[in-house]
Amino acid sequence: MAFELPALPYSTSTLAAAGMSQETLELHHGKHHQAYVTALNGFVEKNDALKDKSLEDIILLAAGQADLAPVFNNAGQHWNHILFWQALSPKGGGMPGSLEKKIGEDFGSVEAFKDAFKTAATTQFGSGWAWLVLGDDGKLKVTKSANAGNPLAAGQGKALLGLDVWEHSYYVDFRNRRPDYVANFLDRLANYEFAEAELARV
Ligand code: MN3
Numbered sequence: 001m002a003f004e005l006p007a008l009p010y011s012t013s014t015l016a017a018a019g020m021s022q023e024t025l026e027l028h029h030g031k032h033h034q035a036y037v038t039a040l041n042g043f044v045e046k047n048d049a050l051k052d053k054s055l056e057d058i059i060l061l062a063a064g065q066a067d068l069a070p071v072f073n074n075a076g077q078h079w080n081h082i083l084f085w086q087a088l089s090p091k092g093g094g095m096p097g098s099l100e101k102k103i104g105e106d107f108g109s110v111e112a113f114k115d116a117f118k119t120a121a122t123t124q125f126g127s128g129w130a131w132l133v134l135g136d137d138g139k140l141k142v143t144k145s146a147n148a149g150n151p152l153a154a155g156q157g158k159a160l161l162g163l164d165v166w167e168h169s170y171y172v173d174f175r176n177r178r179p180d181y182v183a184n185f186l187d188r189l190a191n192y193e194f195a196e197a198e199l200a201r202v
């Protein structure tokens with residue numbers, strides 16, 4: 001079974017009022033994410049060791065293997081973007097009570113969580129991601145990763161939210177202002193209800 005580009009859970013014009021334009025979503029989902037899926041399928045087709053493996057298994061198999069770096073990059077980016085689209089909502093930014101409580105317990109306050117996330121997302125030099133993760137110790141934490149890296153490959157726990165900080169994710173709408181893109185995500189786009197549902201599934 002070839003991997004497929006998942007449909008967005010909203011139309012490409014739906015997030016514009018919350019700061020992510022139709023142009024960004026059409027390029028980011030339709031071109032960038034599609035390119036990762038197409039490349040990944042090309043690698044799987046040519047490598048029997050990858051055939052019939054889940055996306056997660058391919059990521060774990062390829063992580064840290066120099067000869068499989070292109071496989072890791074495209075598989076990782078496919079996984080990262082699947083989570084990213086779910087981490088956005090036209091009604092984002094509102095935090096459900098049980099997640100707010102857990103964030104308060106583990107970070108001290110919602111503001112402290114947002115500060116930690118902003119720091120991670122803005123200090124990731126070059127391309128990469130910032131994450132809200134439930135660690136194996138049961139505590140929430142913020143992490144960042146370069147390029148196609150993610151908490152799955154790094155063994156950091158379960159990712160609840162991921163924010164793409166590659167320039168292609170913000171240059172159309174925010175130009176070079178990555179901090180504004182990150183703040184807009186946290187306050188207006190972040191699907192905290194999704195994060196809470198993922199937390200409840202653990
Ligand atoms: Mn991207």
